[in-house]
Amino acid sequence: MHFTGIIITVITFLIIGVFHPIVIKTEYYFGTKPWWVFLVLGIICMIASVVVDNVILSTILGILGATHLWTIKELFEQEERVAKGWYPKNEKRTSNNTNK
Template sequence: MHFQGLILGAATFLIIGIFHPIVIKAHYRWGTGCWWVFLILGLICTGASLAMADTVWSALLGVTGFSSFWTIKEIFEQEQRVERGWFPANPRRRKRQ
């Protein structure tokens, strides 16, 4: 039996699930100014994915990289969710004008 598909499916589910609270926490702590961290992480992971010989690890790095790219979009959408009152704003962080 080959378990690679199940491993990739479960790991992808976990990676995407982990990035959801990361978006909320990162926005609460740093606002939209942290988007570049996810860009760098995404570039590193996708570059490592291209260099990886093992298919499973290459796929997992690719999923992590593109989830990081998607997080950039979500960080800016989180800003709108906070403005609508769906999520709490950080009272210690000043809003940029």
């Protein structure tokens, strides 16, 4: 029996589940300023996925890289959700206008 598909599915599900609160907490505490961190990590994971020989690890790194890149989009959308009042705004953050 081959468990590769099941392993990748479970780990993908876990990665997505972990990144959901990461987006919320990042926007709450830092705004959208650290978007570039997700860009760098995404690129690193994508490059690593091409270099690694193991199929499962390569796939996981590719998924992790894509998730980091997708997080950039979600971070800016989270800012919009906060502006609409769907999520709490961090009043203690020094700059709530995070796009500048």
